[in-house]
Amino acid sequence: MLVRFFLMLRDAGVPVSLTEFLALLEALEARLATLSVEDFYFLARTVLVKDERHYDRYDRTFAAHFRGLEQAFQSLTAAEIPAEWLRRQAELLLSPEERARIESLGGFDKLLEALQERLREQQGRHEGGNKWIGTAGRSPFGAYGYNPEGVRIGQDESRQRRAVKVWDQREFRNLDDTVEIGTRNIKLALRRLRRFAREGAAEELDLGGTIDATARNAGWLDLKLVPERHNAVKVLLFLDVGGSMDDHVRVCEELFTAARGEFKHLEYYYFHNFVYETVWKDNRRRHAERIPTHEVMRTYGPDYRLVFVGDATMGPYEIMQPGGSIEHWNEEAGATWLERLRRAYPKHAWLNPEPEDRWDFVPSIGVARRLLEERMFPLTLAGIDRAMRALNAR
Amino acid sequence: MTAPRFSGTDRYVATDDLTMAVNAAVTLARPLLIKGEPGTGKTQLAEEVALALGKPLFEWHIKSTTKAQQGLYEYDAVSRLRDSQLGEERVRDIGNYIVRGRLWEAFASEVQPVLLIDEIDKADIEFPNDLLRELDRMEFYVYETRELIKARHRPIILITSNNEKELPDAFLRRCFFHYIRFPDAETMQRIIAVHYPRLKPELLKEALEAFFRLRDVPGLKKKPSTSELLDWLKLLLAEDIPPEALRSTDGKAAIPPLYGALLKNEQDVHLFEQLVFMNRRTAR
Numbered sequence: 065m066l067v068r069f070f071l072m073l074r075d076a077g078v079p080v081s082l083t084e085f086l087a088l089l090e091a092l093e094a095r096l097a098t099l100s101v102e103d104f105y106f107l108a109r110t111v112l113v114k115d116e117r118h119y120d121r122y123d124r125t126f127a128a129h130f131r132g133l134e135q136a137f138q139s140l141t142a143a144e145i146p147a148e149w150l151r152r153q154a155e156l157l158l159s160p161e162e163r164a165r166i167e168s169l170g171g172f173d174k175l176l177e178a179l180q181e182r183l184r185e186q187q188g189r190h191e192g193g194n195k196w197i198g199t200a201g202r203s204p205f206g207a208y209g210y211n212p213e214g215v216r217i218g219q220d221e222s223r224q225r226r227a228v229k230v231w232d233q234r235e236f237r238n239l240d241d242t243v244e245i246g247t248r249n250i251k252l253a254l255r256r257l258r259r260f261a262r263e264g265a266a267e268e269l270d271l272g273g274t275i276d277a278t279a280r281n282a283g284w285l286d287l288k289l290v291p292e293r294h295n296a297v298k299v300l301l302f303l304d305v306g307g308s309m310d311d312h313v314r315v316c317e318e319l320f321t322a323a324r325g326e327f328k329h330l331e332y333y334y335f336h337n338f339v340y341e342t343v344w345k346d347n348r349r350r351h352a353e354r355i356p357t358h359e360v361m362r363t364y365g366p367d368y369r370l371v372f373v374g375d376a377t378m379g380p381y382e383i384m385q386p387g388g389s390i391e392h393w394n395e396e397a398g399a400t401w402l403e404r405l406r407r408a409y410p411k412h413a414w415l416n417p418e419p420e421d422r423w424d425f426v427p428s429i430g431v432a433r434r435l436l437e438e439r440m441f442p443l444t445l446a447g448i449d450r451a452m453r454a455l456n457a458r
Numbered sequence: 459m460t461a462p463r464f465s466g467t468d469r470y471v472a473t474d475d476l477t478m479a480v481n482a483a484v485t486l487a488r489p490l491l492i493k494g495e496p497g498t499g500k501t502q503l504a505e506e507v508a509l510a511l512g513k514p515l516f517e518w519h520i521k522s523t524t525k526a527q528q529g530l531y532e533y534d535a536v537s538r539l540r541d542s543q544l545g546e547e548r549v550r551d552i553g554n555y556i557v558r559g560r561l562w563e564a565f566a567s568e569v570q571p572v573l574l575i576d577e578i579d580k581a582d583i584e585f586p587n588d589l590l591r592e593l594d595r596m597e598f599y600v601y602e603t604r605e606l607i608k609a610r611h612r613p614i615i616l617i618t619s620n621n622e623k624e625l626p627d628a629f630l631r632r633c634f635f636h637y638i639r640f641p642d643a644e645t646m647q648r649i650i651a652v653h654y655p656r657l658k659p660e661l662l663k664e665a666l667e668a669f670f671r672l673r674d675v676p677g678l679k680k681k682p683s684t685s686e687l688l689d690w691l692k693l694l695l696a697e698d699i700p701p702e703a704l705r706s707t708d709g710k711a712a713i714p715p716l717y718g719a720l721l722k723n724e725q726d727v728h729l730f731e732q733l734v735f736m737n738r739r740t741a742r
Contacts (some may be wrong), residue, residue: 083631087486094485097478106478116493116637247734279535282542 069129076125078118087111101130117445298329300409302343302362304374305334310419315443316373319415331364337378337397338432339405340389357401361408369455370409373443375418376432383431402435412436413451417443463516468507470499471641471649479636480507489593489615491578491630494638500618504574507616514567517612519576526588529561529575530607531599552602561592562607570611579622586629594632641684643670653688660701663692672720675730682720690719711730 070085088111097103105126113122273288280286301323303316323330333343334357342354382388383398408411414432416423420442423429433440439454441447460574464480466472472480480503483490492500508515518529534555541549548554558566578586592598596609617633619625641649642694643666650662669690673681682690693716703715 079627081631087488087634091482091486096482096485102474103478106475107482109475110479110482110634110636111492114491114633120635276535279539280533283539336584 069125072125072129076121078113078121078125080112084112084114105130107449158410165328204267219251266431298364298368299323299331300360300368300370301330301332302339302370302372302374303332303334304372304376305336307377308337308377309417312375312443315417319373319443319448329368331368333360335374336389336391337374338376338382338389339372339401340392340398341401357405361405366409367411368411370412370452371455372412372419374414375416376414376429376440377418377426378428380428380431383428383435399431399435402432406436411455412439413454414440415443415447415451416440420444422446460679461500464689467506467510469652470502471645471652472503472506473639473641473645475639476503476636482557482651483616483634484511484614486634487612487614487615489575489633491617491619491625491633492638493619493621493635495640495681495683496620497685498638498640498686500638501511501574501576504572504576504616504618507609507614508572511572513569513614514571516560516564516567517574517576518565518582520578520585522580522582524581524585526581526585526592527559529559529589530592531559531562531600532557534604556602561598564598564613565607565609567610567613571613573613573615575615575617576726577620578617578623579619582712583623587626590628590632646684646687649684650688650691654691654695657695658701661694661699662688664701665694669720672717672730675733677727678721678726679723680726682722686720686722693719700710 065083065090070080073080088108091097091107091111097107108120108126109119113119225436268290270288272291273290274286277286277288278284301320303320309316320332331344335343339357343357343359343360344354346353378390379388382390383402386395386397387393414436416429418426418429423433423440429440439451441451441454464472464484479490482488484507492503494500504517505515507513515611532554534557538549538552538555560572564571593615596612597606599606646666646669647662650657650666665687669682669687692694697716699715717725717730721730
């Protein structure tokens with residue numbers, strides 16, 4: 065049972081390893097969580113999940129796997145349910161009308177009989193048995209709604225109800241890193257850029273190390289060198305503005321702010337929909353002050369990393385055809401210009417604010433991806449991470 | 459197994475999930491990694507765990523320059539060099555120049571200690587990797603004196619992180635993990651009751667409402683947290699502000715008094731004042 069849960073977690077993208085799974089079994093053996101699903105939920109989360117960004121996936125998997133299991137937990141504690149108790153419970157919960165309807169269906173006793181039969185069945189195979197519980201919605205008990213989730217049997221009802229809520233509330237949803245960047249998450253994205261910016265090496269004298277080594281060496285000079293830590297990364301940012309990008313202004317602003325704070329060498333240019341022979345620096349005077357793309361390529365060397373930010377959502381002819389641009393007559397197709405830029409800057413990536421699952425439905429995104437040889441990434445934290453990796457790869 | 463159980467103290471409100479995480483870590487002797495918004499009591503947790511379980515606490519505060527080795531021991535080569543120039547006798551024993559770190563002290567403790575490694579994400583990205591074996595086996599080797607230091611009792615290790623850097627997978631696999639969520643209104647009330655037991659209920663209600671309203675203001679750079687709320691309440695008490703002053707639903711006097719204790723960022727204060735101004739205009 066737990067092995068299946070473990071595999072489901074892995075399928076859901078929570079990086080759990082065997083070590084953690086064994087730790088969970090160890091914890092269960094130590095009786096840290098026994099007869100309450102809620103305890104088990106917290107325990108397994110503590111042991112298996114190592115990042116709050118995965119809490120939401122964990123919650124979803126937990127709900128999918130353990131739906132109905134809490135009744136099974138309870139049937140372990142309350143093996144024999146006195147009919148008296150059930151009846152009292154039912155009378156407590158049912159309105160007079162509902163009771164009348166039960167009467168019309170053969171009376172309360174008959175229902176109870178059927179219920180206990182089901183329970184016996186459940187007893188026999190409570191380990192895997194989702195049958196009774198899973199179909200609770202269709203069983204008479206569910207239908208008459210002593211409770212929407214079937215008859216509640218056992219102790220501590222309010223506690224259990226709360227437990228269901230804990231993972232069904234999905235409070236950690238906005239910590240999941242596949243969602244798009246929000247106010248809090250942008251800080252994390254920035255850190256990813258920082259890690260990427262810290263790389264690059266040079267040699268310099270390590271003064272402390274030299275003194276230390278010399279002292280150890282009883283006074284004989286022993287020079288030590290260390291790699292210098294510096295921000296050697298240069299970034300060229302091409303931002304799509306206007307049109308369909310209006311929906312994504314906020315995300316792009318945040319990314320831009322983050323990047324501005326992070327890189328000493330950051331140059332940015334704007335384009336509309338796709339790159340052609342000119343780009344511009346100032347959006348208010350975009351028609352007056354255009355800079356030839358060739359000039360950009362001449363100014364900044366191939367050690368710059370080129371990052372496009374755009375949704376690549378347009379007519380495919382805007383990329384493939386000369387004169388395809390919707391703003392002006394372009395002599396050469398956007399694809400040609402993209403290819404030129406790609407050759408000038410071998411390290412490049414495209415960040416797309418459109419959600420990744422929608423990419424397949426937009427032909428122009430497919431075209432752009434093909435031209436970029438799949439170096440297009442969603443503008444999410446995970447996407448930025450992948451993009452930074454692609455930019456760092458040789 | 460009858461490991462001592464932690465369930466919060468009279469100064470610290472621990473939610474069910476936090477209690478479970480701490481107890482799991484204590485019972486199975488794994489380090490517990492705590493993350494959460496600043497000001498949700500991550501560091502304080504270690505003090506309270508030590509207090510509740512009656513164990514000594516060793517704190518190791520990490521800075522950006524901290525090296526893993528410093529937690530184990532340091533070889534003070536420079537003073538040995540100086541001593542050798544002066545011809546001191548102690549220079550012959552290298553053990554005289556081994557300075558114990560916090561981890562060593564915790565390992566040497568007579569009873570099982572609680573060890574807090576505070577803000578591990580401040581250190582270099584390789585820092586956690588350098589501690590893998592030490593945390594796993596609870597032992598390390600002192601090369602200078604060729605001795606193996608073993609923990610007498612596996613310490614209860616609590617590690618806090620503010621998420622400034624990603625922690626390596628190998629490290630995470632050895633830890634248990636808990637994310638302290640921002641407390642909901644109900645938990646917040648319990649927390650305040652613990653800190654200010656004699657607070658007037660009306661004032662508390664109004665203050666909490668004002669506080670959560672403020673947290674909901676969109677676009678704040680640094681949302682006020684529990685510790686700021688507690689500071690603010692202290693000020694309110696000291697100034698003896700009546701609860702009516704906090705009521706702001708009428709849109710007129712929407713600025714809670716002494717809000718400087720809640721908002722720590724100049725831009726946030728500006729944003730907030732602007733919002734209040736706009737509110738007033740629409741109310742008019």
